[in-house]
Amino acid sequence: MKKIILASLMAVLLVIMAACGSSDDKEKGTESTKKDTTITLGVTPWTSTVPPTAVAKLIIEDMGYSVKEVKADVGNVVIGLSRGDIDAFMDIWLPGHVNHITKFEDDIEELSISYDDAELGIIVPAYMTDINSIEDLKGKEDLFNNELFGIEEGSGGTPLINDAIDKYELDMKQVNSSEGGMLAQAQRFMSAEKPVVFYGWRPHSMFNKFDLKLLEDEKNIFESSTVLVYGNNGLKEKAPDVHAFLSNWSITLDEVEQMILEIEEDGKDPEELAREWIDNNQDKVDEMLGK
Structure with missing residues (x-):
């Protein structure tokens, strides 16, 4: 009888050990899978x-x-x-x-x-006191050499800018480049306090680096x-x-x-x-x- 009880206890112990080992292996396997x-x-x-x-x-x-x-x-x-x-x-x-x-x-x-x-939209430097809305650009396009600077053509902002040019009937073309290229162009004009208009958005450091204003958009093309x-x-x-x-x-x-x-x-x-x-x-x- 003692041998039978002992054998039963050993069997139970082996089952418990096997279960623990399986759990450990599973946990290790999960961590290993993550690493892989x-x-x-x-x-x-x-x-x-x-x-x-x-x-x-x-x-x-x-x-x-x-x-x-x-x-x-x-x-x-x-x-x-x-x-x-x-x-x-x-x-x-x-x-x-x-x-x-x-x-x-x-x-x-x-x-x-x-x-x-x-926020996103069309930006001008704050020193351009007579330009406060996109509508204000109409008739003054030559001040900007008829150019509005944007970022890469594949961005979501590109069609919005083209839509604004079309709906506000602006005699302007969008000039696309990288974000850094656009800002370099804008900074070149702003350092001489010349007219410049470009694409802007938040979050971005441009509003901290420069004194800028987001132009009013009466046609609601640029939604937040x-x-x-x-x-x-x-x-x-x-x-x-x-x-x-x-x-x-x-x-x-x-x-x-x-x-x-x-x-x-x-x-x-x-x-x-x-x-x-x-x-x-x-x-x-x-x-x-x-x-």
Whole structure:
């Protein structure tokens, strides 16, 4: 009888040990899978994209994943999302990017809102006291050499500017370049206090660096924007915890703009600033992570 009881106890013990081992192996396997899984974030050549991407990247790496950044214009970022080549993008502006989103709406997913009330429109220096609305540009186009400076042609702002030129019947052409190229051109004119008109938005450091004014838009072409995070349809299956984190994502316009300023004015490293933000907002990070 003692032998039977002892054998039974040994059998129970082996079952318990096997179960624990299976649980440990499963947990180790999950961590191993994370290390072998790369989360790809799209990055556009806009200053507003840098801080949110840097913060998200560090948090996802802290979760145990590798993170890769893919740089492209917004059109190619959304195409990458639709194909599954890019897992998430932190800087979709609506309604500005509505055409990009609508084209691939069956293959991508809105995950969360970063912030609301992001302003955008046509900008002039404050010293141009007689130009306060887009309507005021009409008849004065030659002051600007009939040019309105914009960013890359694939941006959401490009068709809006063309729409404004058309609806306000302005004798102007949009001159497209990179964000940096546009601002360099604008700064060249402003340093001599010459007339210049260009595209602007917040969050951005331009309003802190220069004395600017956003022109009134009586035709409501430039609506204030909502900035969102989008992911591809496979992210939830690929990395459900990353999907959940990005679905809970939140940051403020002022926080993004402050980080942009520190990057541009003080030469701070974006990832160092992102780490500071994480350390100073741990409660918010924990909430986003569902802790």
